[in-house]
Amino acid sequence: MKTLSRWLLRESVIIPLISVFAGLIIGAIIMMFGGYNPFEAYQALFNKAFGNIYGIGETIRTITPLIFTGLAVAFAFRTGLFNIGAEGQFIMGSLAAAYVGIMLDLPAIIHMPLAVIVGGIVGGLWGGIAGFLKASRGVHEVITTIMLNWIALYLSNYLIRTHLLEKGQQKSETLAQSSWLSFSFLTDLFNNARIHFGFLIAILCAIVFYVILQKMKQGYELRSVGLNPHAAEYAGINVKSNIIKAMVISGMFAGLGGAVEVLGVTHNVTILPAFQGYGFDGIAVALLGGNAAFGSVVGAFLLGTLTFGATGMKLGAGVPFEIINIVIALVIYFVASRLIFKRLMNALNVNKQEEQ
């Protein structure tokens, strides 16, 4: 009990909690001024997300890709890199998985794992490009990953159009069922919700994230590079190779997310007119989760629940969808302002010291 309460009072836990409640409360106040009943609205949101077995299944479906992209952004961040390219790595992962799913004809026991693994590898390579450019030429990863996002988007559209297109449609053919991550016994159990086993892979990835960073020598090196690359180099760590490794692993998480979304939910890839936003939501998830493995899962859970439940608010209480976007923005704002609090305190601290 004591350990639990101590854990709850830790800064990394209590500030996100306060931020979430502050966001919800201010969202409620805005709703009240707009003439809506916030209690009804939040209840409708909750009911939509968890009120029945179908809702639970679809909520998990919404959360799953966010865990992957959240982990991708968080992992890079812990090693001192800002991976804005999770979006592109996600797209490349889905494209690769779709290729394997459509072009190959294999028994399910090989086909499905192969599609997942290839998706992860291609995502990793895509992230690795940015890592390589940073390590070898010092090109900032923010620039390269943003540009690689666009390249991924249009490359994927081009390849779908030329190789995978179903006639007269804006999407690829359907993947062979042997590559699917969704199974009818599971979807039947959840009343036709599109829940799939990608969720378990996501949790597995979070564990891998934790083990690599906290329990392995490699992770120690990666974190050292993130904290202070000069010190790390002085200590004999190869900074350049660690930058590439970090971007590859980060890209793998995002690529796996893309693969899992295709194999589990859509079973085809569409020609995208614009980004779907999984990678950008991943930045919010990582921020909410304090760039930690478990935190990212919680962050994805929160963001996924809010976005999926929002349509329930629309029908149940007449609250427009925009309100939930305000609430999400407020929550992220409050989490981000944790840094402002910290800096402010540090600055005051120094001042006081000087006075003394």
Add this chain to the structure above:
Amino acid sequence: MENNDKLLVRLKKEGGFKNMKKNFMLKSLILILVFSMALIGCAQESEPGEKPEEPTDEPLENEVKVGMVTDVGGVNDNSFNQSAWEGLERLKRAGGDVNYIESQGEGDFEPNLNEFVNGGWDLTWGIGFLMGDAIKAIAEQNPESNFGIIDAVVDAPNVVSTVFKEHEGSYLVGVVAAMTTKSNKIGFVGGMDIPVIKKFETGFLEGVKAVNPDIDVKVEYTGSFTDAGLGKASAATMYDNGVDVIFHAAGGVGDGVFGEASERSGVWVIGVDKDQSITFGDEITLTSMMKYVDEAVYQVSRDYAEGNFKGGIRELGLAENGVGLPDENPNISEEVMNAVNEYKEKIINGEIVVPSGIE
């Protein structure tokens, strides 16, 4: 370092941290409140005026609940999502219970449709070609519920598939464009390269050719229905090359075509789906290829309320008043209008068969 720790302890005892934090929180809270109130104030003031002369229909005898799910365009897309919602608003005035959900992404289609199905709504609409798969999946999972879809054919007994003969209406605006152009260069800006848009293009080209086969028609697909910037770029290229009339079938992308035209003089745009001269003005809007999605949605929903719902395909062309030109066309001369009416007659009585461009 030690000093620092002592200071920390002292500060904690005195509650310095807490107070500071509280103050900061309180101030930011108040600020946010003030801002949000100001914003809400603005929103209420700028509420749009009542729309003029809405058709009034006989009140419905039975209670009916009709929902619709938009694709990612949303209900204010100045195009078919909006038109469909206007059809349901008309049903509402006749006593129906209506609501809509806007999809944020393709993954939302199925849960959004299910929201209506599980909520016990009588009829659920999916608006747009892209929702075909989702409607099919949900209709098969819920054989007791009824669905409608616009612009796609879904083969299920509980789905009404409403498709339009866009090629017939596009043929007519093709005639208008061919008789209006001075440079003998005309443009077509399409959204995504999908069968529905192909029908617009084919019919339009046929109409132009019927008047003057020597006219050069430039065709471009932007690959998007939402990015107005792409439409503006396409239009700029075309106008620079001497094109003076552009027909767009590109939803929100078309807004960019209108934007580019408004910065030039002596050029025309032909709108799509709705009478777009209402939004963009008569100075640049030559006419519009109307697609009466509102009428279709209203009629099918009303049929349902009156117990006449039947699954299957409903194809609406010129003869069924599903497509056509707007009632008022101040920019079209009488001569052109007479020609248009002649062609229209010929299409309706089968003398001219406009190809749709798809098998």
